[in-house]
Amino acid sequence: MRVIGVESAVRLLSDLVALPTVNPMGRPHAAAEPVERPAVDYLVNLFGRYGVEMQRLRPNPVHESLLVKIAGRRRGPGTLLEAHLDTVPAEDWGETAFVPRLQDGRLFGRGACDDKASVVAMALALVEALEAGARPALPVVLLAAGDEEHTQTGIRQFATLDYPLARAVVGEPTRLAPIIQHKGVVRWEITVHGRSAHSSRPELGRDAIAGAVRVLRHLEEHERRLGETFVSPWMTGPTVTVTMIHGGRTYNAVADECTLSVDFRVLPGMQPAGSRDELISSLAALGLEITHGEVQVMMPPLATAAEDPFARRALEVCRRVTGRGDLEFAGAPYGTDAAWVAEQASTIVLGPGGIETAHAVDEHVEIAEVVSAARIYHDLLMTDA
Numbered sequence: 526m527r528v529i530g531v532e533s534a535v536r537l538l539s540d541l542v543a544l545p546t547v548n549p550m551g552r553p554h555a556a557a558e559p560v561e562r563p564a565v566d567y568l569v570n571l572f573g574r575y576g577v578e579m580q581r582l583r584p585n586p587v588h589e590s591l592l593v594k595i596a597g598r599r600r601g602p603g604t605l606l607e608a609h610l611d612t613v614p615a616e617d618w619g620e621t622a623f624v625p626r627l628q629d630g631r632l633f634g635r636g637a638c639d640d641k642a643s644v645v646a647m648a649l650a651l652v653e654a655l656e657a658g659a660r661p662a663l664p665v666v667l668l669a670a671g672d673e674e675h676t677q678t679g680i681r682q683f684a685t686l687d688y689p690l691a692r693a694v695v696g697e698p699t700r701l702a703p704i705i706q707h708k709g710v711v712r713w714e715i716t717v718h719g720r721s722a723h724s725s726r727p728e729l730g731r732d733a734i735a736g737a738v739r740v741l742r743h744l745e746e747h748e749r750r751l752g753e754t755f756v757s758p759w760m761t762g763p764t765v766t767v768t769m770i771h772g773g774r775t776y777n778a779v780a781d782e783c784t785l786s787v788d789f790r791v792l793p794g795m796q797p798a799g800s801r802d803e804l805i806s807s808l809a810a811l812g813l814e815i816t817h818g819e820v821q822v823m824m825p826p827l828a829t830a831a832e833d834p835f836a837r838r839a840l841e842v843c844r845r846v847t848g849r850g851d852l853e854f855a856g857a858p859y860g861t862d863a864a865w866v867a868e869q870a871s872t873i874v875l876g877p878g879g880i881e882t883a884h885a886v887d888e889h890v891e892i893a894e895v896v897s898a899a900r901i902y903h904d905l906l907m908t909d910a
């Protein structure tokens with residue numbers, strides 16, 4: 526029996542969209558159950574029929590992920606299929622966000638594209654193999670992850686399990702083009718310290734805001750210089766962006782403190798920690814009194830080589846299944862869960878839908894793309910790279 530098809534894709538995706546799994550994004554979570562629980566229960570029920578090994582993972586009380594494990598024809602390092610169950614909020618969308626709507630071959634709803642389309646395509650690929658009683662080439666682990674949209678605790682908890690992996694496919698909306706490289710990121714606060722004084726006698730103080738302006742200019746210059754060294758055919762250069770600024774206490778006093786929140790995006794080939802260290806030591810040349818807050822977020826870049834055999838095979842399969850012979854590898858400026866497993870496995874990001882509809886009102890996915898994605902995942906599972 527063939528499992529993968531329009532009917533099964535519409536049914537599973539409609540079911541999952543109708544089960545809200547909104548990430549509170551750091552705000553208080555009132556419910557007693559973790560955010561992803563309804564979708565985890567749904568998948569447990571789906572895979573329960575096949576007697577496969579499953580494990581719920583709880584990185585914290587707010588989130589839950591599900592691991593589904595299937596034996597391969599061979600033992601040893603396996604294939605990870607990963608997609609996330611949580612979605613961004615839908616307050617701007619209103620009541621219909623969780624009422625799946627099928628129109629002109631597209632399914633609309635919060636999470637329809639990001640990322641339940643990938644979850645469904647991966648689930649269908651596995652169920653197709655299970656129904657046929659066919660063993661994948663390598664052991665397979667499906668991680669339906671929680672908390673991708675906020676702090677990635679789902680994939681990070683999985684990474685601590687040291688599950689042996691040879692290859693990993695992370696499902697995100699890529700329009701079925703394999704992404705092999707994306708940027709990494711490191712975020713922290715830079716605080717410039719000054720000395721307050723009455724603003725009628727600013728010469729008696731040391732203006733932290735004026736110091737912060739010099740830091741800003743330095744960051745721009747640093748970004749420009751990095752851009753001369755690090756380039757990629759698939760994405761823009763490294764960026765150093767100040768995303769928040771806080772300084773000063775009152776109208777009539779020189780500011781004694783000014784804090785800049787920095788979002789530093791690094792290219793493949795750069796290490797976030799080392800790049801941050803270099804930036805910090807270059808700031809010393811300004812002669813300001815500066816302190817650096819602890820790292821808030823650090824995600825490595827994805828740097829799979831275009832020659833990687835698994836990536837090349839994935840590209841071929843994508844071309845064949847979609848009929849788009851001109852399909853090429855892609856890169857992305859944003860980070861994904863792929864970064865957390867890429868060190869140990871040949872890793873690509875690949876999934877149905879387009880990033881432009883993700884997080885937006887009227888988020889949707891073409892059902893035909895979900896079906897194609899399921900066929901691509903199935904092919905990759907069943908064959909050696």
Ligand SMILES: [Zn+2]
Binds near residue numbers: 609639640673697698
């Ligand atoms: Zn996503």
